[in-house]
Amino acid sequence: MPKKTKKGLTYARTGVVAKDAEASFKTLIAWVNKTLQNRPEVKTEVGLYATVIDIGHGQGLALSTDGVGTKLFIAQMLGRFDTVGIDCVAMNVNDLICVGARPMAMLDYIAIQNARHPLLGELGQGLYHGALQAGITIPAGEVAQLKEMVRGLKPGIGFDLVGTAVGLVDLNKLVVGQGIEEGDAVVGLASSGLHSNGYTLARKVLLSKFKLSQRPKGLGRTLGEELLEPTRIYVKPALQMLERCSVKALIHITGEGYRNLRRIRSAAGFVLDRFPEIPPIFKLIQKEGGIENTEMAHTFNLGIGLCVVVPRPEAEEVIRISREFGIPAQVIGHAVKDPEKKIVMPSLKVVGKSDRFHEES
Structure with missing residues:
Protein backbone atom coordinates (compact mmCIF):
# COMPACT_ATOMS: atom_id res chain seq x y z
CA MET A 1 0.00 0.00 0.00
CA PRO A 2 1.76 3.17 -1.13
CA LYS A 3 2.12 6.19 1.06
CA LYS A 4 -0.66 8.71 0.44
CA THR A 5 -0.78 12.48 0.58
CA LYS A 6 -2.03 14.26 3.67
CA LYS A 7 -5.06 15.52 1.74
CA GLY A 8 -6.72 12.11 1.92
CA LEU A 9 -9.85 11.43 3.93
CA THR A 10 -9.72 10.40 7.58
CA TYR A 11 -12.37 9.38 10.08
CA ALA A 12 -11.97 12.79 11.71
CA ARG A 13 -12.67 14.55 8.41
CA THR A 14 -15.90 12.59 8.00
CA GLY A 15 -17.02 13.94 11.36
CA VAL A 16 -16.67 10.74 13.40
CA VAL A 17 -13.94 11.96 15.77
CA ALA A 18 -13.52 15.44 17.19
CA LYS A 19 -11.55 16.88 20.11
CA ASP A 20 -14.68 18.10 21.87
CA ALA A 21 -16.22 14.64 21.51
CA GLU A 22 -13.12 13.05 23.05
CA ALA A 23 -13.36 15.42 26.01
CA SER A 24 -17.04 14.60 26.45
CA PHE A 25 -16.28 10.88 26.31
CA LYS A 26 -13.62 11.23 29.01
CA THR A 27 -16.11 13.04 31.24
CA LEU A 28 -18.62 10.23 30.81
CA ILE A 29 -16.00 7.59 31.64
CA ALA A 30 -14.88 9.53 34.71
CA TRP A 31 -18.40 9.38 36.14
CA VAL A 32 -19.00 5.76 35.21
CA ASN A 33 -15.66 4.71 36.70
CA LYS A 34 -16.82 6.00 40.07
CA THR A 35 -19.33 3.12 40.16
CA LEU A 36 -16.52 0.55 40.27
CA GLN A 37 -16.15 1.19 43.99
CA ASN A 38 -19.74 -0.03 44.45
CA LEU A 174 -8.53 -15.04 32.47
CA VAL A 175 -6.79 -13.80 29.31
CA VAL A 176 -5.74 -10.15 29.51
CA GLY A 177 -2.49 -10.08 27.55
CA GLN A 178 -0.37 -11.10 30.52
CA GLY A 179 3.01 -12.83 30.36
CA ILE A 180 3.81 -11.87 26.76
CA GLU A 181 7.51 -12.39 26.05
CA GLU A 182 9.96 -11.34 23.35
CA GLY A 183 9.56 -13.59 20.33
CA ASP A 184 6.00 -14.76 21.01
CA ALA A 185 4.15 -15.24 17.75
CA VAL A 186 1.22 -13.18 16.53
CA VAL A 187 -1.11 -15.35 14.46
CA GLY A 188 -3.63 -13.47 12.33
CA LEU A 189 -7.00 -15.01 11.49
CA ALA A 190 -8.52 -13.69 8.28
CA SER A 191 -11.48 -11.32 8.36
CA SER A 192 -14.44 -11.69 6.02
CA GLY A 193 -14.18 -8.07 4.88
CA LEU A 194 -14.72 -4.76 6.64
CA HIS A 195 -16.63 -6.52 9.44
CA SER A 196 -18.51 -3.70 11.23
CA ASN A 197 -15.91 -0.94 11.45
CA GLY A 198 -14.84 1.91 9.22
CA TYR A 199 -18.14 2.22 7.37
CA THR A 200 -18.54 5.97 7.68
CA LEU A 201 -15.22 6.50 5.91
CA ALA A 202 -15.78 3.63 3.46
CA ARG A 203 -19.22 4.95 2.47
CA LYS A 204 -17.90 8.48 2.06
CA VAL A 205 -15.22 7.24 -0.33
CA LEU A 206 -16.92 4.46 -2.27
CA LEU A 207 -20.48 5.70 -2.65
CA SER A 208 -19.23 8.91 -4.25
CA LYS A 209 -17.57 6.82 -6.98
CA PHE A 210 -19.64 3.65 -7.35
CA LYS A 211 -23.16 2.30 -7.10
CA LEU A 212 -23.78 -0.65 -4.82
CA SER A 213 -24.80 -2.67 -7.87
CA GLN A 214 -21.45 -2.10 -9.60
CA ARG A 215 -18.58 -4.59 -9.61
CA PRO A 216 -15.36 -2.62 -9.06
CA LYS A 217 -12.30 -4.26 -10.56
CA GLY A 218 -10.79 -6.93 -8.31
CA LEU A 219 -13.74 -7.47 -5.96
CA GLY A 220 -15.34 -10.37 -7.83
CA ARG A 221 -18.83 -9.36 -6.68
CA THR A 222 -20.96 -6.25 -6.36
CA LEU A 223 -19.91 -3.49 -3.99
CA GLY A 224 -23.14 -3.99 -2.06
CA GLU A 225 -22.42 -7.68 -1.53
CA GLU A 226 -18.89 -6.87 -0.37
CA LEU A 227 -19.97 -4.21 2.10
CA LEU A 228 -22.82 -6.26 3.55
CA GLU A 229 -20.69 -9.39 4.10
CA PRO A 230 -21.30 -10.42 7.74
CA THR A 231 -18.62 -10.07 10.39
CA ARG A 232 -16.81 -13.36 10.95
CA ILE A 233 -17.51 -15.05 14.28
CA TYR A 234 -14.37 -16.55 15.87
CA VAL A 235 -15.90 -18.17 18.95
CA LYS A 236 -15.56 -21.85 18.10
CA PRO A 237 -11.92 -21.83 16.90
CA ALA A 238 -10.93 -19.47 19.73
CA LEU A 239 -12.38 -21.78 22.38
CA GLN A 240 -10.40 -24.66 20.88
CA MET A 241 -7.24 -22.56 20.97
CA LEU A 242 -7.84 -21.61 24.59
CA GLU A 243 -8.23 -25.28 25.46
CA ARG A 244 -5.28 -26.64 23.51
CA CYS A 245 -2.73 -23.79 23.41
CA SER A 246 -0.98 -21.39 25.80
CA VAL A 247 -2.89 -18.34 24.58
CA LYS A 248 -1.50 -15.12 26.05
CA ALA A 249 -3.73 -12.65 24.22
CA LEU A 250 -6.70 -12.59 21.87
CA ILE A 251 -7.10 -9.30 20.05
CA HIS A 252 -10.22 -8.40 18.09
CA ILE A 253 -9.30 -5.92 15.35
CA THR A 254 -12.25 -3.51 15.52
CA GLY A 255 -12.48 0.25 16.03
CA GLU A 256 -9.05 1.92 16.06
CA GLY A 257 -7.66 -0.91 13.95
CA TYR A 258 -4.26 -2.25 14.93
CA ARG A 259 -3.98 0.00 17.98
CA ASN A 260 -6.10 -2.73 19.60
CA LEU A 261 -2.86 -4.69 19.97
CA ARG A 262 -2.04 -2.29 22.80
CA ARG A 263 -4.98 -3.60 24.87
CA ILE A 264 -2.77 -5.91 26.91
CA ARG A 265 -1.33 -5.86 30.43
CA SER A 266 2.19 -6.85 29.39
CA ALA A 267 4.86 -4.24 28.69
CA ALA A 268 5.18 -5.47 25.13
CA GLY A 269 4.87 -4.17 21.60
CA PHE A 270 4.50 -5.98 18.31
CA VAL A 271 6.31 -6.01 14.99
CA LEU A 272 3.96 -7.17 12.24
CA ASP A 273 6.68 -7.92 9.72
CA ARG A 274 4.93 -10.82 7.99
CA PHE A 275 1.68 -9.09 7.16
CA PRO A 276 -0.29 -10.79 4.37
CA GLU A 277 -1.53 -9.32 1.10
CA ILE A 278 -4.23 -6.75 1.84
CA PRO A 279 -7.64 -7.68 0.35
CA PRO A 280 -8.96 -5.73 -2.67
CA ILE A 281 -11.75 -3.88 -0.81
CA PHE A 282 -9.23 -2.08 1.41
CA LYS A 283 -6.99 -1.24 -1.53
CA LEU A 284 -10.02 0.19 -3.33
CA ILE A 285 -10.95 2.38 -0.36
CA GLN A 286 -7.40 3.68 -0.04
CA LYS A 287 -6.98 4.36 -3.74
CA GLU A 288 -10.31 6.10 -4.27
CA GLY A 289 -10.04 8.14 -1.07
CA GLY A 290 -6.34 8.98 -1.25
CA ILE A 291 -6.09 7.71 2.31
CA GLU A 292 -2.78 7.57 4.14
CA ASN A 293 -1.37 4.31 5.46
CA THR A 294 -1.57 5.71 8.99
CA GLU A 295 -5.33 6.15 8.66
CA MET A 296 -5.80 2.72 7.07
CA ALA A 297 -4.02 1.03 10.00
CA HIS A 298 -6.03 3.08 12.49
CA THR A 299 -9.46 2.49 10.93
CA PHE A 300 -9.65 -0.86 9.13
CA ASN A 301 -8.79 -4.50 9.86
CA LEU A 302 -6.94 -4.83 6.50
CA GLY A 303 -7.86 -8.49 6.21
CA ILE A 304 -7.17 -9.72 9.76
CA GLY A 305 -10.08 -9.94 12.20
CA LEU A 306 -8.48 -11.65 15.20
CA CYS A 307 -4.88 -11.84 16.44
CA VAL A 308 -3.75 -14.64 18.74
CA VAL A 309 -0.51 -14.32 20.72
CA VAL A 310 1.13 -17.61 21.69
CA PRO A 311 4.65 -18.97 22.26
CA ARG A 312 6.31 -19.40 18.87
CA PRO A 313 6.30 -23.25 18.98
CA GLU A 314 2.50 -23.24 19.34
CA ALA A 315 1.78 -20.99 16.36
CA GLU A 316 1.31 -23.89 13.95
CA GLU A 317 -1.32 -25.46 16.21
CA VAL A 318 -3.26 -22.18 16.27
CA ILE A 319 -3.09 -22.03 12.48
CA ARG A 320 -4.22 -25.64 12.20
CA ILE A 321 -7.23 -25.07 14.47
CA SER A 322 -8.24 -21.98 12.53
CA ARG A 323 -8.07 -23.82 9.23
CA GLU A 324 -10.15 -26.66 10.68
CA PHE A 325 -12.95 -24.10 10.91
CA GLY A 326 -12.34 -22.84 7.38
CA ILE A 327 -10.58 -19.64 8.42
CA PRO A 328 -7.24 -18.80 6.75
CA ALA A 329 -4.53 -17.96 9.28
CA GLN A 330 -0.80 -17.28 9.37
CA VAL A 331 1.93 -15.83 11.55
CA ILE A 332 1.92 -12.08 10.89
CA GLY A 333 4.52 -10.91 13.40
CA HIS A 334 6.07 -11.24 16.84
CA ALA A 335 6.19 -9.61 20.25
CA VAL A 336 9.02 -7.43 21.54
CA LYS A 337 9.77 -5.97 24.96
CA ASP A 338 8.48 -2.41 24.88
CA PRO A 339 6.96 -0.40 27.76
CA GLU A 340 5.53 2.00 25.15
CA LYS A 341 3.62 -0.86 23.48
CA LYS A 342 4.43 0.33 19.98
CA ILE A 343 2.88 -1.44 16.98
CA VAL A 344 5.29 -1.52 14.04
CA MET A 345 3.95 -2.36 10.59
CA PRO A 346 6.95 -2.32 8.22
CA SER A 347 4.96 -3.04 5.05
CA LEU A 348 2.91 0.12 5.64
CA LYS A 349 5.85 2.09 7.07
CA VAL A 350 3.79 3.10 10.10
CA VAL A 351 4.15 2.87 13.89
CA GLY A 352 1.23 2.86 16.32
CA LYS A 353 1.80 4.66 19.60
CA SER A 354 -0.40 5.89 22.45
CA ASP A 355 -2.61 8.22 20.43
CA ARG A 356 -2.65 6.85 16.88
CA PHE A 357 -0.46 5.67 14.00
CA HIS A 358 2.40 7.76 12.64
CA GLU A 359 4.69 7.46 9.66
CA GLU A 360 7.86 5.52 10.40
CA SER A 361 10.70 7.95 11.01
Whole structure:
Protein backbone atom coordinates (compact mmCIF):
# COMPACT_ATOMS: atom_id res chain seq x y z
CA MET A 1 0.00 0.00 0.00
CA PRO A 2 1.76 3.17 -1.13
CA LYS A 3 2.12 6.19 1.06
CA LYS A 4 -0.66 8.71 0.44
CA THR A 5 -0.78 12.48 0.58
CA LYS A 6 -2.03 14.26 3.67
CA LYS A 7 -5.06 15.52 1.74
CA GLY A 8 -6.72 12.11 1.92
CA LEU A 9 -9.85 11.43 3.93
CA THR A 10 -9.72 10.40 7.58
CA TYR A 11 -12.37 9.38 10.08
CA ALA A 12 -11.97 12.79 11.71
CA ARG A 13 -12.67 14.55 8.41
CA THR A 14 -15.90 12.59 8.00
CA GLY A 15 -17.02 13.94 11.36
CA VAL A 16 -16.67 10.74 13.40
CA VAL A 17 -13.94 11.96 15.77
CA ALA A 18 -13.52 15.44 17.19
CA LYS A 19 -11.55 16.88 20.11
CA ASP A 20 -14.68 18.10 21.87
CA ALA A 21 -16.22 14.64 21.51
CA GLU A 22 -13.12 13.05 23.05
CA ALA A 23 -13.36 15.42 26.01
CA SER A 24 -17.04 14.60 26.45
CA PHE A 25 -16.28 10.88 26.31
CA LYS A 26 -13.62 11.23 29.01
CA THR A 27 -16.11 13.04 31.24
CA LEU A 28 -18.62 10.23 30.81
CA ILE A 29 -16.00 7.59 31.64
CA ALA A 30 -14.88 9.53 34.71
CA TRP A 31 -18.40 9.38 36.14
CA VAL A 32 -19.00 5.76 35.21
CA ASN A 33 -15.66 4.71 36.70
CA LYS A 34 -16.82 6.00 40.07
CA THR A 35 -19.33 3.12 40.16
CA LEU A 36 -16.52 0.55 40.27
CA GLN A 37 -16.15 1.19 43.99
CA ASN A 38 -19.74 -0.03 44.45
CA ARG A 39 -18.81 -3.59 43.50
CA PRO A 40 -15.30 -4.77 44.38
CA GLU A 41 -16.02 -7.99 42.47
CA VAL A 42 -15.06 -6.29 39.18
CA LYS A 43 -11.76 -7.89 38.17
CA THR A 44 -10.89 -6.01 34.97
CA GLU A 45 -9.94 -2.44 34.21
CA VAL A 46 -11.56 -0.16 31.65
CA GLY A 47 -10.00 -0.64 28.23
CA LEU A 48 -10.10 -4.42 27.95
CA TYR A 49 -12.53 -6.07 25.55
CA ALA A 50 -14.97 -7.18 28.23
CA THR A 51 -15.65 -6.59 31.90
CA VAL A 52 -15.28 -9.57 34.22
CA ILE A 53 -17.09 -9.79 37.56
CA ASP A 54 -16.22 -12.36 40.22
CA ILE A 55 -19.40 -14.37 40.92
CA GLY A 56 -17.77 -16.80 43.32
CA HIS A 57 -16.47 -20.36 43.17
CA GLY A 58 -13.61 -19.24 40.91
CA GLN A 59 -15.99 -18.15 38.14
CA GLY A 60 -16.19 -14.80 36.39
CA LEU A 61 -19.13 -13.28 34.51
CA ALA A 62 -17.89 -11.56 31.34
CA LEU A 63 -19.92 -8.70 29.87
CA SER A 64 -19.66 -6.89 26.55
CA THR A 65 -21.88 -4.50 24.60
CA ASP A 66 -21.61 -3.24 21.02
CA GLY A 67 -23.64 -2.37 17.96
CA VAL A 68 -23.44 -2.66 14.19
CA GLY A 69 -22.94 1.03 13.45
CA THR A 70 -23.41 2.66 10.06
CA LYS A 71 -23.16 -0.64 8.23
CA LEU A 72 -26.91 -0.53 8.80
CA PHE A 73 -27.11 2.19 6.14
CA ILE A 74 -25.82 -0.32 3.58
CA ALA A 75 -28.59 -2.72 4.60
CA GLN A 76 -31.12 0.09 4.21
CA MET A 77 -29.81 1.04 0.77
CA LEU A 78 -30.01 -2.57 -0.41
CA GLY A 79 -33.30 -3.30 1.34
CA ARG A 80 -31.73 -6.39 2.87
CA PHE A 81 -31.79 -6.88 6.62
CA ASP A 82 -31.20 -10.61 7.18
CA THR A 83 -27.44 -10.45 7.79
CA VAL A 84 -26.82 -7.50 10.14
CA GLY A 85 -28.05 -9.55 13.09
CA ILE A 86 -25.00 -11.75 12.52
CA ASP A 87 -22.85 -8.62 12.79
CA CYS A 88 -24.49 -7.68 16.09
CA VAL A 89 -23.77 -11.09 17.58
CA ALA A 90 -20.23 -11.14 16.17
CA MET A 91 -19.19 -7.77 17.54
CA ASN A 92 -20.16 -8.86 21.04
CA VAL A 93 -19.06 -12.48 21.23
CA ASN A 94 -15.74 -11.74 19.52
CA ASP A 95 -15.02 -9.31 22.36
CA LEU A 96 -15.96 -11.84 25.05
CA ILE A 97 -13.50 -14.44 23.80
CA CYS A 98 -10.71 -11.86 24.09
CA VAL A 99 -10.78 -12.25 27.89
CA GLY A 100 -10.94 -16.03 27.60
CA ALA A 101 -14.69 -16.27 28.21
CA ARG A 102 -17.12 -18.76 26.73
CA PRO A 103 -20.08 -16.74 25.37
CA MET A 104 -23.43 -17.89 26.74
CA ALA A 105 -26.16 -15.42 25.79
CA MET A 106 -26.92 -12.05 24.26
CA LEU A 107 -29.76 -9.56 24.67
CA ASP A 108 -30.57 -7.37 21.68
CA TYR A 109 -31.85 -3.79 21.64
CA ILE A 110 -33.56 -2.51 18.49
CA ALA A 111 -34.55 1.15 18.28
CA ILE A 112 -36.82 1.42 15.25
CA GLN A 113 -38.81 4.07 13.44
CA ASN A 114 -41.72 1.77 12.56
CA ALA A 115 -42.21 -1.44 14.55
CA ARG A 116 -44.72 -2.68 11.99
CA HIS A 117 -42.10 -2.87 9.26
CA PRO A 118 -41.29 -6.45 8.15
CA LEU A 119 -37.56 -5.76 8.51
CA LEU A 120 -37.89 -6.87 12.14
CA GLY A 121 -38.41 -10.43 10.96
CA GLU A 122 -35.29 -10.24 8.82
CA LEU A 123 -33.29 -8.87 11.74
CA GLY A 124 -34.47 -11.86 13.73
CA GLN A 125 -33.17 -14.22 11.06
CA GLY A 126 -29.71 -12.70 11.28
CA LEU A 127 -29.69 -12.81 15.07
CA TYR A 128 -30.65 -16.49 14.92
CA HIS A 129 -27.89 -17.39 12.48
CA GLY A 130 -25.33 -15.39 14.46
CA ALA A 131 -26.34 -17.13 17.67
CA LEU A 132 -26.07 -20.49 15.92
CA GLN A 133 -22.51 -19.73 14.78
CA ALA A 134 -21.51 -18.51 18.25
CA GLY A 135 -23.27 -21.26 20.19
CA ILE A 136 -25.28 -18.82 22.30
CA THR A 137 -28.91 -18.09 23.12
CA ILE A 138 -30.85 -14.83 22.77
CA PRO A 139 -33.43 -15.31 25.53
CA ALA A 140 -34.76 -11.74 25.62
CA GLY A 141 -34.34 -8.24 24.24
CA GLU A 142 -36.06 -4.92 23.65
CA VAL A 143 -37.74 -3.30 20.65
CA ALA A 144 -38.34 0.43 21.10
CA GLN A 145 -40.45 2.26 18.52
CA LEU A 146 -39.08 5.81 18.44
CA LYS A 147 -40.75 7.48 15.47
CA GLU A 148 -39.65 10.98 16.40
CA MET A 149 -36.07 10.05 17.25
CA VAL A 150 -34.97 7.41 14.74
CA ARG A 151 -34.49 8.28 11.07
CA GLY A 152 -33.24 6.15 8.20
CA LEU A 153 -32.21 6.73 4.60
CA LYS A 154 -35.82 6.12 3.56
CA PRO A 155 -39.05 6.86 5.45
CA GLY A 156 -40.05 4.15 7.89
CA ILE A 157 -36.89 2.02 7.82
CA GLY A 158 -34.70 3.78 10.35
CA PHE A 159 -33.32 1.54 13.09
CA ASP A 160 -30.32 0.87 15.30
CA LEU A 161 -29.19 -2.57 16.44
CA VAL A 162 -27.17 -3.17 19.61
CA GLY A 163 -26.40 -6.19 21.74
CA THR A 164 -25.11 -7.00 25.21
CA ALA A 165 -23.49 -10.40 25.61
CA VAL A 166 -22.52 -12.44 28.65
CA GLY A 167 -20.14 -15.32 29.10
CA LEU A 168 -18.35 -17.33 31.77
CA VAL A 169 -14.64 -17.61 32.43
CA ASP A 170 -12.55 -19.41 35.04
CA LEU A 171 -10.83 -16.57 36.89
CA ASN A 172 -7.57 -18.52 36.93
CA LYS A 173 -7.76 -18.70 33.12
CA LEU A 174 -8.53 -15.04 32.47
CA VAL A 175 -6.79 -13.80 29.31
CA VAL A 176 -5.74 -10.15 29.51
CA GLY A 177 -2.49 -10.08 27.55
CA GLN A 178 -0.37 -11.10 30.52
CA GLY A 179 3.01 -12.83 30.36
CA ILE A 180 3.81 -11.87 26.76
CA GLU A 181 7.51 -12.39 26.05
CA GLU A 182 9.96 -11.34 23.35
CA GLY A 183 9.56 -13.59 20.33
CA ASP A 184 6.00 -14.76 21.01
CA ALA A 185 4.15 -15.24 17.75
CA VAL A 186 1.22 -13.18 16.53
CA VAL A 187 -1.11 -15.35 14.46
CA GLY A 188 -3.63 -13.47 12.33
CA LEU A 189 -7.00 -15.01 11.49
CA ALA A 190 -8.52 -13.69 8.28
CA SER A 191 -11.48 -11.32 8.36
CA SER A 192 -14.44 -11.69 6.02
CA GLY A 193 -14.18 -8.07 4.88
CA LEU A 194 -14.72 -4.76 6.64
CA HIS A 195 -16.63 -6.52 9.44
CA SER A 196 -18.51 -3.70 11.23
CA ASN A 197 -15.91 -0.94 11.45
CA GLY A 198 -14.84 1.91 9.22
CA TYR A 199 -18.14 2.22 7.37
CA THR A 200 -18.54 5.97 7.68
CA LEU A 201 -15.22 6.50 5.91
CA ALA A 202 -15.78 3.63 3.46
CA ARG A 203 -19.22 4.95 2.47
CA LYS A 204 -17.90 8.48 2.06
CA VAL A 205 -15.22 7.24 -0.33
CA LEU A 206 -16.92 4.46 -2.27
CA LEU A 207 -20.48 5.70 -2.65
CA SER A 208 -19.23 8.91 -4.25
CA LYS A 209 -17.57 6.82 -6.98
CA PHE A 210 -19.64 3.65 -7.35
CA LYS A 211 -23.16 2.30 -7.10
CA LEU A 212 -23.78 -0.65 -4.82
CA SER A 213 -24.80 -2.67 -7.87
CA GLN A 214 -21.45 -2.10 -9.60
CA ARG A 215 -18.58 -4.59 -9.61
CA PRO A 216 -15.36 -2.62 -9.06
CA LYS A 217 -12.30 -4.26 -10.56
CA GLY A 218 -10.79 -6.93 -8.31
CA LEU A 219 -13.74 -7.47 -5.96
CA GLY A 220 -15.34 -10.37 -7.83
CA ARG A 221 -18.83 -9.36 -6.68
CA THR A 222 -20.96 -6.25 -6.36
CA LEU A 223 -19.91 -3.49 -3.99
CA GLY A 224 -23.14 -3.99 -2.06
CA GLU A 225 -22.42 -7.68 -1.53
CA GLU A 226 -18.89 -6.87 -0.37
CA LEU A 227 -19.97 -4.21 2.10
CA LEU A 228 -22.82 -6.26 3.55
CA GLU A 229 -20.69 -9.39 4.10
CA PRO A 230 -21.30 -10.42 7.74
CA THR A 231 -18.62 -10.07 10.39
CA ARG A 232 -16.81 -13.36 10.95
CA ILE A 233 -17.51 -15.05 14.28
CA TYR A 234 -14.37 -16.55 15.87
CA VAL A 235 -15.90 -18.17 18.95
CA LYS A 236 -15.56 -21.85 18.10
CA PRO A 237 -11.92 -21.83 16.90
CA ALA A 238 -10.93 -19.47 19.73
CA LEU A 239 -12.38 -21.78 22.38
CA GLN A 240 -10.40 -24.66 20.88
CA MET A 241 -7.24 -22.56 20.97
CA LEU A 242 -7.84 -21.61 24.59
CA GLU A 243 -8.23 -25.28 25.46
CA ARG A 244 -5.28 -26.64 23.51
CA CYS A 245 -2.73 -23.79 23.41
CA SER A 246 -0.98 -21.39 25.80
CA VAL A 247 -2.89 -18.34 24.58
CA LYS A 248 -1.50 -15.12 26.05
CA ALA A 249 -3.73 -12.65 24.22
CA LEU A 250 -6.70 -12.59 21.87
CA ILE A 251 -7.10 -9.30 20.05
CA HIS A 252 -10.22 -8.40 18.09
CA ILE A 253 -9.30 -5.92 15.35
CA THR A 254 -12.25 -3.51 15.52
CA GLY A 255 -12.48 0.25 16.03
CA GLU A 256 -9.05 1.92 16.06
CA GLY A 257 -7.66 -0.91 13.95
CA TYR A 258 -4.26 -2.25 14.93
CA ARG A 259 -3.98 0.00 17.98
CA ASN A 260 -6.10 -2.73 19.60
CA LEU A 261 -2.86 -4.69 19.97
CA ARG A 262 -2.04 -2.29 22.80
CA ARG A 263 -4.98 -3.60 24.87
CA ILE A 264 -2.77 -5.91 26.91
CA ARG A 265 -1.33 -5.86 30.43
CA SER A 266 2.19 -6.85 29.39
CA ALA A 267 4.86 -4.24 28.69
CA ALA A 268 5.18 -5.47 25.13
CA GLY A 269 4.87 -4.17 21.60
CA PHE A 270 4.50 -5.98 18.31
CA VAL A 271 6.31 -6.01 14.99
CA LEU A 272 3.96 -7.17 12.24
CA ASP A 273 6.68 -7.92 9.72
CA ARG A 274 4.93 -10.82 7.99
CA PHE A 275 1.68 -9.09 7.16
CA PRO A 276 -0.29 -10.79 4.37
CA GLU A 277 -1.53 -9.32 1.10
CA ILE A 278 -4.23 -6.75 1.84
CA PRO A 279 -7.64 -7.68 0.35
CA PRO A 280 -8.96 -5.73 -2.67
CA ILE A 281 -11.75 -3.88 -0.81
CA PHE A 282 -9.23 -2.08 1.41
CA LYS A 283 -6.99 -1.24 -1.53
CA LEU A 284 -10.02 0.19 -3.33
CA ILE A 285 -10.95 2.38 -0.36
CA GLN A 286 -7.40 3.68 -0.04
CA LYS A 287 -6.98 4.36 -3.74
CA GLU A 288 -10.31 6.10 -4.27
CA GLY A 289 -10.04 8.14 -1.07
CA GLY A 290 -6.34 8.98 -1.25
CA ILE A 291 -6.09 7.71 2.31
CA GLU A 292 -2.78 7.57 4.14
CA ASN A 293 -1.37 4.31 5.46
CA THR A 294 -1.57 5.71 8.99
CA GLU A 295 -5.33 6.15 8.66
CA MET A 296 -5.80 2.72 7.07
CA ALA A 297 -4.02 1.03 10.00
CA HIS A 298 -6.03 3.08 12.49
CA THR A 299 -9.46 2.49 10.93
CA PHE A 300 -9.65 -0.86 9.13
CA ASN A 301 -8.79 -4.50 9.86
CA LEU A 302 -6.94 -4.83 6.50
CA GLY A 303 -7.86 -8.49 6.21
CA ILE A 304 -7.17 -9.72 9.76
CA GLY A 305 -10.08 -9.94 12.20
CA LEU A 306 -8.48 -11.65 15.20
CA CYS A 307 -4.88 -11.84 16.44
CA VAL A 308 -3.75 -14.64 18.74
CA VAL A 309 -0.51 -14.32 20.72
CA VAL A 310 1.13 -17.61 21.69
CA PRO A 311 4.65 -18.97 22.26
CA ARG A 312 6.31 -19.40 18.87
CA PRO A 313 6.30 -23.25 18.98
CA GLU A 314 2.50 -23.24 19.34
CA ALA A 315 1.78 -20.99 16.36
CA GLU A 316 1.31 -23.89 13.95
CA GLU A 317 -1.32 -25.46 16.21
CA VAL A 318 -3.26 -22.18 16.27
CA ILE A 319 -3.09 -22.03 12.48
CA ARG A 320 -4.22 -25.64 12.20
CA ILE A 321 -7.23 -25.07 14.47
CA SER A 322 -8.24 -21.98 12.53
CA ARG A 323 -8.07 -23.82 9.23
CA GLU A 324 -10.15 -26.66 10.68
CA PHE A 325 -12.95 -24.10 10.91
CA GLY A 326 -12.34 -22.84 7.38
CA ILE A 327 -10.58 -19.64 8.42
CA PRO A 328 -7.24 -18.80 6.75
CA ALA A 329 -4.53 -17.96 9.28
CA GLN A 330 -0.80 -17.28 9.37
CA VAL A 331 1.93 -15.83 11.55
CA ILE A 332 1.92 -12.08 10.89
CA GLY A 333 4.52 -10.91 13.40
CA HIS A 334 6.07 -11.24 16.84
CA ALA A 335 6.19 -9.61 20.25
CA VAL A 336 9.02 -7.43 21.54
CA LYS A 337 9.77 -5.97 24.96
CA ASP A 338 8.48 -2.41 24.88
CA PRO A 339 6.96 -0.40 27.76
CA GLU A 340 5.53 2.00 25.15
CA LYS A 341 3.62 -0.86 23.48
CA LYS A 342 4.43 0.33 19.98
CA ILE A 343 2.88 -1.44 16.98
CA VAL A 344 5.29 -1.52 14.04
CA MET A 345 3.95 -2.36 10.59
CA PRO A 346 6.95 -2.32 8.22
CA SER A 347 4.96 -3.04 5.05
CA LEU A 348 2.91 0.12 5.64
CA LYS A 349 5.85 2.09 7.07
CA VAL A 350 3.79 3.10 10.10
CA VAL A 351 4.15 2.87 13.89
CA GLY A 352 1.23 2.86 16.32
CA LYS A 353 1.80 4.66 19.60
CA SER A 354 -0.40 5.89 22.45
CA ASP A 355 -2.61 8.22 20.43
CA ARG A 356 -2.65 6.85 16.88
CA PHE A 357 -0.46 5.67 14.00
CA HIS A 358 2.40 7.76 12.64
CA GLU A 359 4.69 7.46 9.66
CA GLU A 360 7.86 5.52 10.40
CA SER A 361 10.70 7.95 11.01
